[in-house]
Amino acid sequence: MKGNVFIGVNNIAGVGTNLLEGFLENGIKAGFYSAEKTFHPYNYPDGTIPERIPHSATRWISKIKLVFFLMKILFRYKYFIFLQAGWTLMKNERDIRLLRFFGKKTMVILTGCDARVPEKVEQFRWNPCSACPDEYKQFVNCRIPFKTLSIPELQNTFNFVCSADECAGLLSKTYTTIYFPRVTANFIAAYPAIKKNDRIRILHAPSNTHYKGTKYVRAAIERLKQKYTNIEYVEAQDLPLNELYELIKTCHLVIDQMIGGFYGLLAVESMALGKPVVAYIRPDILEKISNDCPVINADPDTLETVLEKIILNPEALTVIGKTSRRYVERFHDSKKVAGDLYRVLTGNKG
Numbered sequence: 001m002k003g004n005v006f007i008g009v010n011n012i013a014g015v016g017t018n019l020l021e022g023f024l025e026n027g028i029k030a031g032f033y034s035a036e037k038t039f040h041p042y043n044y045p046d047g048t049i050p051e052r053i054p055h056s057a058t059r060w061i062s063k064i065k066l067v068f069f070l071m072k073i074l075f076r077y078k079y080f081i082f083l084q085a086g087w088t089l090m091k092n093e094r095d096i097r098l099l100r101f102f103g104k105k106t107m108v109i110l111t112g113c114d115a116r117v118p119e120k121v122e123q124f125r126w127n128p129c130s131a132c133p134d135e136y137k138q139f140v141n142c143r144i145p146f147k148t149l150s151i152p153e154l155q156n157t158f159n160f161v162c163s164a165d166e167c168a169g170l171l172s173k174t175y176t177t178i179y180f181p182r183v184t185a186n187f188i189a190a191y192p193a194i195k196k197n198d199r200i201r202i203l204h205a206p207s208n209t210h211y212k213g214t215k216y217v218r219a220a221i222e223r224l225k226q227k228y229t230n231i232e233y234v235e236a237q238d239l240p241l242n243e244l245y246e247l248i249k250t251c252h253l254v255i256d257q258m259i260g261g262f263y264g265l266l267a268v269e270s271m272a273l274g275k276p277v278v279a280y281i282r283p284d285i286l287e288k289i290s291n292d293c294p295v296i297n298a299d300p301d302t303l304e305t306v307l308e309k310i311i312l313n314p315e316a317l318t319v320i321g322k323t324s325r326r327y328v329e330r331f332h333d334s335k336k337v338a339g340d341l342y343r344v345l346t347g348n349k350g
Helices: 012-025 059-076 091-101 134-139 144-157 214-225 241-249 265-272 283-289 303-312 316-331 334-346
Strands: 002-008 028-034 079-083 105-110 160-163 200-204 231-235 253-255 277-279
Touching: 002 012, 002 059, 002 334, 012 028, 012 079, 012 334, 059 091, 079 091, 079 334, 091 105, 091 144, 105 144, 105 334, 160 334, 200 214, 200 303, 214 231, 214 303, 241 265, 253 265, 265 277, 265 316, 277 303, 316 334
Parallel strands: 002 028, 002 079, 079 105, 105 160, 200 231, 200 253, 253 277
Antiparallel strands: none
16 A cells, blocks of 8 residues: 555544545555544544544653654654644644654645634635634634744645635745545435425525624525515524534525635535535635636625525526536545645655
């Protein structure tokens, strides 16, 4: 088999475990390790317990265990992928410098709020940093001064930096764009079958109502309900994953977010299930992906108009759903994403 890959040390949005499956499907030996204290059900939907980073309540014992763990992974792995800024094995990324000293290749994948800063995204009218509530900043550990200093330095610390384009403002042009992975074979598509004047079922399932711009979605739906009687709006939050997927299958259209600047994992999973998605994609990103991406673009100003066109011509949703599934297979499938990252790590561009 090909060279071994270490993945850790958290599993935000299931990226780590999905990458693991992608590497294994490519015939690449890989291992996933978590330092998380608790396992979020969205990140570990099947209840699988990953290999844990060794830890002890006694500080000096923890240090000894960490030393032995570092020795083990130094011998076992050639390539190291870390998820999120600030999530490595030692403070100030000392472990990354150690790994590089021994000739290992290292990569960090930035996932959103660990890299996004107001000064870069607030140039766009719609963005998640404006009016971001303090409780959400605390929830995602958003420390602007820390990010401003540390994010550019990551490019010197790690061999490779990957990021979604919408949160990469502090990085130079040397970063690699990441498409967050999902095992598309696990999603059975249920394409929308709807004709004109049929009742259209629209789902919005915000993980966070501020970040997803839920107030704009609700307002647009309420205005449309005054004009059309065939709208069924469903809003869901904090559902178990299996229930959420079953709910998505019953809907004709999914509204993801209105201010984030790019579609999220709910959109990826909905498209994998064959559902058309409405989301706000920033103009600079849309220019890059518009030839491929089937996401129906709308912002708070245009959402009502966009939805009205869909309500008046719902037959198009079947075609968009099929195109959406193919898009996820092409760009977000775990095997494809893992293969792309492996080529970056190994320097094999073929």
